[in-house]
Amino acid sequence: MDYLLIASTWGLALLQALLFAALAPLLVGWVRKVKAWLQNRRGAPLLQPYRDLYKLLGKEVRVAHTASVLFRAAPYVVFIATWLAASAVPLVAVALPTAAIADIIVVVGLLALARFFLALAGMDVGTAFGGMGASREMLVSALAEPAMLMAVFTLAMTAHSTNLASVVDAQLAGGLVLRPSYLFALGALILVALAETGRIPVDNPTTHLELTMIHEAMILEYSGRHLALMEWAAQIKLLLYGVLIANIFLPWGIAGSLAPADLALGLAAVVLKLLALGAALALAETVLAKMRLFRAPAFLNLALLLALLGLLGHVILEVGA
């Protein structure tokens, strides 16, 4: 087989991964911006997140006396795992070899790995906040993960594959089909995405009030580049979920081949979809209020229920048995 081709496809895959990392802050910026508009503020410039990251990367790192090695290793692990997970998700093009490394289950696994270290890092310093954040994070994720997987299973059983690329391909090949299962799965996935990425109504990314925060509580002790990596990882995660929703449920426009035109089109398409999603998120966050922690399980059970309905809907309504 032509090694040049292999090299180029891998190159493209790498490029897409880098693009993922690069675009992530932008999405956050966009969400904040829209939110500001909705609240009749001018808000920070669109590229503010990049500035923050840059500044943090330059700043001195301060580490608590009580912190152990793990505390310092965690940011790298979290960032790498998240980024690795992201790079397996088809952003612009489908036919990329990275998709074969990790199917959706592995992606979930990598995110879980990141979360595992995040939670450990939260507990490492030995502050009350860290432990609290870790405990709550694990609660949320414990309920969110099955919902996520079940939503994914619905797609996987339709596409007969857990490989994201194959799922997208199946979608494209199938053309526009109205599937009840997809409706439910989409709903479930959105709820899970909100929970997992620490958005309202489960968590509030902008607060440091002890009663409300989850994700922030875990990275409370971080500073400098460590904090930067953590933040960046969170942004990548947000983008990842966005892309999942966008490209799996509405894959149209994504590049089927590696022709430059297709790629450009794909990029444009995904950017548009993400802008829309971001706006929707911002809208939701302005109209919704954050829940009490022990309301969150109900919220996630709703997600679980939706996913389950999706699955059963798929089995009962869609498979001609």
Added chain:
Amino acid sequence: MAIGLDLAALALGLALASSLASALTVRAPHLLRLLVLPLFGLAGAAAVAAGLVALVQGEVSTAVLPLGLPWLPWQVRLDALSGFFLALIGVVTFAVGLYGPAYVRGFERGRDPLPVLGGFAGLFLAGMLLVVLADDAFLFMVAWEVMSLSSYFLVVFHHDNPANRRAAFLYLLMAHVGGLAILLGYGVLASFGGGFAFEAMRAAPLSFGWASVAFSLAFLGFGMKAGLVPLHAWLPEAHPVAPSHISALMSGVMLKVAVYGFIRFVFDLIGEVHWQWGVAVTAVGSLSALLGVLYALVQNDLKRLLAYSSVENLGIIFIGLGLALVFQGTGQGLLAALAFVAALYHAINHALFKGLLFFGAGAILHSTHERDLDQMGGLLRRMPWTGLFFLVGTLSISALPPFNGFVSEWLTFQAALQAWQLESGVLRSLIPIAAAMLALTGALAAACFVKVYGVAFLGQARSRHVRRARQVPLGMRAGQGVLAIMCLLFGVLPTTVVDLIEAVPRQVLGQGLPEATAHGWLWLTPVAPATASYGAPLIAFVLLALALLAVWAARRGTLRRARRCDPWDCGFAPPGARMQYTATAFAQPLRRVFALLFRMDERVEQREDGTLRHRLTVGDRAWGLFYAPVARAVESAAARIVRLQSGNVRIYLGWTLSTLLVLLWIIS
């Protein structure tokens, strides 16, 4: 006789030798370290070798021992299935051989006799090896009961504590009951097959009804040994109280022997399986997995927590087996093989990381004499190696890539997701739900072990003796290291492992996984590349490469050095150890969400000095639901029956007279 069987015999001989050698420790305690346990480890190595030979050769070799009944001599048989489990037993045993010597040093001054420890450990190993090798029900049962009995003596080793005695009694009782059920199951097969040799049983022509009876008996018996809910009551009692290296053997290996028994009985001996059984097994498996992890989550005793998590993992294994049954019963050979491989893979994985974790718990116990998580903290800086290895264990058991636990759960998911190929819509909708429960289990397991690691190894020490913890001796670290490395290897090179395991389904189900490893060692593709693929080596590589990069950068000073300071903690005063989240606190949200499943007794009581004290005891409901009634029934029956012995001789004579009259009346 084949080389594999020779090696197995060697392993058996070494095990018995170590058992006998421990008689010497009456006079010379140090021999336990210097002779008995090394022999033990060697036996493990030999077992691994035998197992690998059997797996690679894939040929069946049999032999007849000069023991047993004249018309039913003891027969042994080494095939791929027994080979796999030989290897499984061997790995952990070998690690114990490394770990044990340093660990038992503490017992040399103890009051408990060392010969018991060494001798019964040897017998225990021999029993397990023989169970795996047995080729007739008689030898199987003998070996099985020897295994139970000797492990019982190990459980009750520290018998000064009443709780331990109770645990041991419960364990032995349930083991005995389970053994009887298994015996009965074999009896059914034997009466149809006309003989207790496995050959005869394979040939037994069984109706669906009788096959189901045999299956249920086997499921009951082996499930009891495997600690499936609700038959698990003995497990969290018995495993923690044994010495840690024994706990590792019991949790890591003995439960797998039960799995072996189940596979041998159902897949091999009954042969003609039915999907209904699969549904039952999957259901019980899911239940065990979920409840096991939930109960583990609320434990504060480290070893007890690990024992409960064994219940969870056995549940996962049985989910895999159940899927295999369903697929096999509906004629989906390939998928059956997939699920089967997933189950076996998880079996070996659990052996590895559960052994590792029990070693870690043992190390903590050894250097702090503490099992209560709420007393621990900050151990990572005091015992860095143990901390590292334990971290590997927790990552593996939480099914996180790139470690081994993830691979087997991934395979199980893949098997479950092939449910769309089934005709029956009910199964199609049930199996994904099992998969979802598996997902929930995985997430909860992660939560559980975040708690364990975060509370035990991170933060600050919560008690003085933990603050004084020291590094454990080299041997113990080596034992953990071996298993940790195995965990990583099994996670990074799934293709190679699956290649080996695949021989087992090919022998048992007559169907391998040709596709799984067809695309090179990089890609694990259970069904087809388009369906699902996992490039573990690549992921591991990238993770490692970038991590090294970061380390390198830090070393070279391109990154500015970090400055040490007090924790910020939102500007509150520098936190003390008592302000940390405890294990109890960590589990509180989930405990609250799943409150229904626990038997919780939470109260705040005022001590005489006016200070308040919060007391929380969390138990599982199985005891009250299933065990207490039986115990009560026996008690009351006994209370009634003893009235026979009223003490009055005339009443006794009355019994004689009336018996006589009744009999006379009967016969005429």
Added chain:
Amino acid sequence: MSITQLPLLQQLVLVLAAIVLFTSFVLLAQARLVSAIHAFAWQGGLAAAVTSVVAAAGHTPHLYFSALLTLLLKALLIPWMLHRLVHRLELDRHVDLLRRPALVVMAAVALVIFSYWLVLPMVQQELTFTRNIVAISLAVVLIGLLMMVFRQQAVVQVLGFMSMENGLFLAAVSATGGMPLVVELGVAFDVLVAMVLFGVFFFQIRANIDTLDVDRLNRLTETGGEEP
């Protein structure tokens, strides 16, 4: 077949057997210890008489010997020993009332009928005479046992035991024309030894619970006491 067709001696046997049965009723109901012992002696004597009659009827000389044996043992020796025991235990005046005598006697009657009903299925022709004897002796045995169940006094229990022995002996002699001699001797020896031992035990029991009421022997029991 009715009794009229039987030869005179067999009729005599039946008569004697009937009296034996009657004596065991007497034993059952007799309250005074000494009189009970007398009744027992009579029973023994009657058994011996039956034996000798059977011997005469069946021309089986060795039965005369066992008749003699029985007379000595059951009618003379054992009653004499019992007398001495009772005397030394100061029980001469002892009265051991039977509770609900009517019921017990009715039960005994029922036992007689039962035992007759039991032997009915013995169909072989030539048995018809002996089977009635068997019925009688079976009744004697059962009544002896019944007596042991309802009498609380150790000595009386022994009497019951001995009258069971009488019933056995009756059966052996009248139905089978006597057991082999070695067995006869063995049995006689055992009975004798048993009697001696009974004597020993009377004193041991007396020494321990200073009464011979067997209902007081109730220490060894599972019921009651604390839980294990």
Added chain:
Amino acid sequence: MSALLLTVLLPLAGALVLALLRSLPLAGWINVAVSALSFAASAWLAWSVAAAGEIAGLGFRVDAFNVYLVVLTAFVGLTTSIFSRPYMRHVCKTGLTTERGMRVYHAMYQAFMFTMLLALTTDNLGVLWVAVEGATLATVLLVSLYRTPEAVEAAWKYFILCGVGIALALFGTVLTYFAAQHALADPAAGLTWSILYRHAGGLEPAVMSLAFVFLLVGYGTKVGLVPMHQWLPDAHSEGPTPMSAVLSGLLLNVALYAVVRLKMLVDGSLAGTASPHLAGYLLMGFGMVSFLVAGLFLHRQRDIKRMFSYSSIEHMGLMTFAFGMGGPLATFGALLHMLVHSLTKSAIFVTVGHAAHIAGTQRIDHIRGLIRTQPVVGWSLLLGVAAIAGFPPFGVFTSEFLLLTATMQSQPWLTVALLSGLAVAFAGLFRHLHPMVYGPAPEGQLPVRANLLPVVVHLGLVLWLGLSIPPFLVAWLDRATQLITGAHLL
């Protein structure tokens, strides 16, 4: 023949000598010596029987069935006498019994052995009866040896119940003889078992079934079948420990042996009738009831020797059940179970003797932490109970395995009852054993001079039987099986 006479008469001579002998230490040794001699003689007997197949004459008859019981009896008699010599010396020192008592003890020990061997070897049902009654008479004095109120009470109950039972058995014997009168050419031989067996077909069924009921109730009392078992725990717990060992290990066997012999007759006579298996069903019923009831009794024990005597009842029930079931496999298993149970149970009683000696009482809740105080005793007790509970690799497991297998083949549904009974009994044994053996020892509890040779030998044998049964023994048991059921197992 001479071997036979030696085997039987040696104990008798021993009894007479010991009855006259005054010196106590010497008596103990003579007791051991006589037992050893008669064991040797029994071995010789076994050898000659193995050679000749069967020895008959002088009213004796030794075949494969009873010869192994003879050897077993002599063997257990020997080991127990070895144990009893120092043990009874100790008892005598503690003043529980007197010099005279010791003389009675030794004499009666041999007398008991004599009656047992006689009962086993005789061919005459009458003599069998005399011998069994003799066994009662010989042991009843030993039960009351300590003269405590409990001992006397136990002895009285033992005497009365077994006396009555035996009387009933005699009635059964008479009835058998009565039936024989009309079936045999020579009525005088109407009690000779072998002749009866040969003409069993001609015996009047109605009489024989009547007879069997009496014989079953009679000898069954001695076997300890529920509900005629009540004497057994009393006698076992109150008598001296060596006595308990031989009672449990041997007397019950002999009684069961008698029952089986008679069952063979009755089966022969009932063969043609409507209910050919009557005897078998009766045995199965009694066996099962005894097995289950005794298992439940185990849960409510306060006296260690009582507990193990109930376990004896349980096992006798199991054997009775098996013999009742008939069939080569069940019978073989039952014979094997007789063997291993005798060995194990007598070993246990020996150990229990030491345990009670250590704790100074037989009360279970006062016996604590044996393993701490004297590991040897603790472990023997533990292993002994594990063996009797049917754990491999001990022989009891093998025999129970065979019994279960046989049950599955002929009465599948009874297997469930058997298994649950086993589980219940197991729980009952261990719940009491655990605290006795494990845990901290009460202060002031000291080890004693233990003589555990019998225990080691017995458990060693049982272990051997569990691992592999020597061929000659298999052949032996198989011939016995063939005698009883008419069919070879192999």
